[in-house]
Amino acid sequence: MRREDRSWVVTLLMVVVLAAVAWLGGGAIRVGLLWAGRTPDFAGxxxxxxxxxxxxxxxxxxxxYDYVPWSQDGRRDVR
Incomplete structure (x- = not known):
């Protein structure tokens, strides 16, 4: 689905999903640092x-990814 096929609601939902993934990744790093013996302030x-x-x-x-040119069959267009 290209950018022109999506509504602003889908784009907003994708940004929310990316934020949730980033939050989980940061939390995993925090937990890993706490497990490694770092202080809670530093890990946070x-x-x-x-x-x-x-x-x-x-x-x-x-x-x-949205602005890389793609051909109609799904392969990258290298013109």
């Missing part, structure tokens, strides 16, 4: 920074 700060970085990378990937 690094987990939050990881969540933000992961969210930005996911949104960038989503945006780039």
């Amino acid at each position: 700060d690094v987990g939050a920074m990881a969540s933000v970085a992961l969210f930005l990378l996911l949104v960038l990937g989503y945006w780039l």
Whole structure:
């Protein structure tokens, strides 16, 4: 489904899903750091920074995927 085929609601829902994935990833990093013996403040700060970085990378990937030219049969168009 290309960008012009989606409504703004679908795009908003995708951003919410990407935010949830980033939040889970940051939480996993926080838990891993706590398990490794780091302090809760340090683990929370690094987990939050990881969540933000992961969210930005996911949104960038989503945006780039939307604008890469694709042919009609689903393969990448390299013209």
